[in-house]
Amino acid sequence: xxxxxxxxxxxxxxxxxxxxxxxxxxxxxxxxxxxxxxxxxxxxxxxxxxxxxxxxxxxxxxxxxxxxxxxxxxxxxxxxxxxxxxxxxxxxxxxxxxxxxxxxxxxxxxxxxxx
Numbered sequence: 001x002x003x004x005x006x007x008x009x010x011x012x013x014x015x016x017x018x019x020x021x022x023x024x025x026x027x028x029x030x031x032x033x034x035x036x037x038x039x040x041x042x043x044x045x046x047x048x049x050x051x052x053x054x055x056x057x058x059x060x061x062x063x064x065x066x067x068x069x070x071x072x073x074x075x076x077x078x079x080x081x082x083x084x085x086x087x088x089x090x091x092x093x094x095x096x097x098x099x100x101x102x103x104x105x106x107x108x109x110x111x112x113x114x115x
Contacts, residue, residue: 002026004095004106011112012085020080022095022106033098034078036069038091038111048093051078063089085113 008020022034035050049059049069057069068081078095092108 002028002097002099002104004097004104006093006095006106006109009093009109009111011114014085014087014113014115016085016113017081017083018085018111019082020093020095020109020111022078022080024076024078024097024104028076028097031073034071035096035098036078036080037094037096038089039094039108040088040091043091045094046091049080082111085111087113087115089113 003025004022006020006022008018012018031053033050033052036048037045038048039045047060048063049057049067051057051069051071059067066084071078089111090113091111093111094108095106097104
């Protein structure tokens with residue numbers, strides 16, 4: 001059973017910073033691609049950033065230049081450093097880990113940015 005646990009969310013003022021963490025546990029033999037998604041109230045899920053097994057990264061246009069995704073393979077953890085936060089970044093943030101036959105998701109963590 002694969003489990004993902006997100007942490008680090010909360011309330012921050014516009015222009016502030018937060019760093020989210022997502023720790024994977026369970027039967028994970030090899031390093032896998034991981035991603036961060038978010039869902040704002042009334043909106044669809046949106047890919048925020050992803051990172052390959054080799055560390056190659058990809059960002060949505062909405063967060064490019066402000067957010068940084070990274071990973072610590074020894075700790076089976078992926079991070080999302082969020083800077084210059086805006087009220088429109090308010091959402092529930094989810095991490096996932098991708099296997100050939102399935103994708104596992106965390107329960108999500110709330111990030112609220114006040115204006």
